[in-house]
Every structure is written in structure tokens, then in C-alpha cells.
Amino acid sequence: MKIMTCPVNGPRAISEFAYGGEIRPMPDPATCSDDAWADYVFNRNGSPGVKREWWCHTPSNTWFVAERDTARDVIVRTYLYAGDN
Amino acid sequence: MSEIVFENVSRTPRAGVKGPGAAAWLTSLGVPVPDLPNSWLPLPGGLVARLGLTEFLVEGPEAAKLAAPPVHGVYPVLRQDTALVLKGARLNDLLLETCSVDFRALDRAARPVVLTSMAGVGVTAIPGDDAGVPCIRLWCDGTYGEWLLETLAGVAADLTQSSQSHHQGATS
Numbered sequence: 139m140k141i142m143t144c145p146v147n148g149p150r151a152i153s154e155f156a157y158g159g160e161i162r163p164m165p166d167p168a169t170c171s172d173d174a175w176a177d178y179v180f181n182r183n184g185s186p187g188v189k190r191e192w193w194c195h196t197p198s199n200t201w202f203v204a205e206r207d208t209a210r211d212v213i214v215r216t217y218l219y220a221g222d223n
Numbered sequence: 224m225s226e227i228v229f230e231n232v233s234r235t236p237r238a239g240v241k242g243p244g245a246a247a248w249l250t251s252l253g254v255p256v257p258d259l260p261n262s263w264l265p266l267p268g269g270l271v272a273r274l275g276l277t278e279f280l281v282e283g284p285e286a287a288k289l290a291a292p293p294v295h296g297v298y299p300v301l302r303q304d305t306a307l308v309l310k311g312a313r314l315n316d317l318l319l320e321t322c323s324v325d326f327r328a329l330d331r332a333a334r335p336v337v338l339t340s341m342a343g344v345g346v347t348a349i350p351g352d353d354a355g356v357p358c359i360r361l362w363c364d365g366t367y368g369e370w371l372l373e374t375l376a377g378v379a380a381d382l383t384q385s386s387q388s389h390h391q392g393a394t395s
Binding site for chain 2: 139146147150151153154195196197198200
């Protein structure tokens with residue numbers, strides 16, 4: 139069984155979690171180029187490596203950040219989102 | 224006779240509240256607040272549970288206090304849960320079959336609240352014991368209640384049947 143650690147609820151089976159996508163800064167649609175906006179909307183980074191991703195512990199609806207190494211299939215760490223700074 | 228007894232306590236009054244001001248608001252109403260996330264405190268005829276960091280569930284007569292108008296940073300949470308109490312000597316076998324949390328490993332003295340998935344349904348659970356017999360209090364989304372109850376009762380019946388078969392095999 140694969141285990142992920144929720145920052146609030148602790149280690150749980152991966153079946154209790156839902157993937158929310160990679161964290162990607164959104165460009166300002168009012169000022170960025172069409173190419174930059176299209177890249178943000180349509181393209182995803184599929185290269186293996188450490189990704190910062192949104193995950194949700196579904197029984198408690200706790201959203202948090204997971205750093206996951208997709209090359210080694212290892213969850214590096216998880217933590218609550220602390221803002222954009 | 225089933226070795227695990229089910230009681231549907233959904234009609235017990237309950238209310239929920241969440242938000243950054245929820246803890247202070249409950250304190251101002253005279254409702255004690257558990258210090259730690261995912262822990263609970265007993266109330267007269269009920270309990271107050273802290274779900275995560277800033278959400279609270281109050282059950283029992285004290286839930287009426289949450290009818291007071293909320294202040295800034297406090298948001299009511301509609302609680303139309305199905306609430307069950309399961310009790311029996313083989314309760315832990317049922318939990319092992321339907322859930323990935325090992326409830327035996329929890330420190331009951333710390334009054335833990337566990338938010339997990341049971342038979343695929345998100346539940347809030349408080350384990351305990353009643354005169355030495357293991358019991359657990361469960362809340363789940365009311366729309367899943369009947370399915371969860373039937374599923375758990377089915378697993379409990381299988382456990383009872385298997386233990387009776389084992390007992391008959393041992394005595395024949």
C-alpha cells in the first residue's frame with residue numbers, strides 16, 4: 139500500500155487522497171502574450187523530476203502541497219500552503 | 224446474534240461551524256474547545272470535536288448554542304450526517320476489513336478524532352469503549368448513510384458467520 143502523509147491527519151493510504159494538479163504560477167492574462175497564455179492553458183510539464191503539486195485528503199477536505207519526485211515515484215514532503223510568498 | 228451491535232443516532236442534535244474565528248466564538252458561547260486538531264472533549268450529554276484546524280462539530284444538547292448568529296470569520300456548517308454507534312467484541316475486525324487506519328494504535332486517552340475513508344465513504348470516527356467492549360462513533364454524509372450501514376452490517380454478518388463456522392468446526 140502506498141502511503142501519503144497529510145499535514146493535518148497524518149500518514150494515510152493513498153486511496154484517501156485526490157490529485158489536484160501541478161502548482162503553476164498563472165500569468166496575468168491582461169498583460170501576457172497570447173503564446174504565454176496558451177502555454178499556461180494548454181501545456182503541461184511531463185518531464186520526470188520533483189514536482190510541487192496540489193493534493194487533497196478527501197475525508198477531511200484538507201488541501202495541501204506535496205513535493206513528489208516523479209522520476210523515482212517518491213513523495214519527498216508534504217505541507218500546508220502558506221501563501222504565495 | 225450479531226457480535227457487533229449497530230445503533231443509528233442520526234437524530235441526535237448536532238451543529239457545525241468553521242472559520243478562523245470559530246474557536247473564539249465557541250468559547251464565547253461557553254462551549255469548550257479542544258486544543259489539538261482532530262481531538263474531542265465531552266460535553267453534558269454530548270461532545271465537541273475539532274475537525275482539522277478550524278472546524279468544529281458539536282453534538283448533543285449543547286448544539287443548540289450554535290443557533291446564535293455567527294460573527295465575522297465564523298461560518299455555519301450544515302450537519303445532516305448519518306451518525307452510527309458500533310459496538311462489539313469483534314469491532315476491530317470489522318474496522319480492519321473496511322478501513323486502512325489501525326484504530327488499536329491510537330492513544331484513547333488523547334481523545335482522537337479520525338477523519339478517514341470507510342468502505343469508500345468519508346467518515347469522521349471517534350473510537351472508544353463501553354465497559355471494556357470496543358465501540359466507535361461514526362458520522363458520514365447523510366446521502367451515503369444507508370449504503371454505509373448496509374455495507375458495514377453485511378461485513379459484520381460475514382464475520383459472525385465465519386466465527387460461528389470456526390466455533391462449530393472446533394467443537395465437532
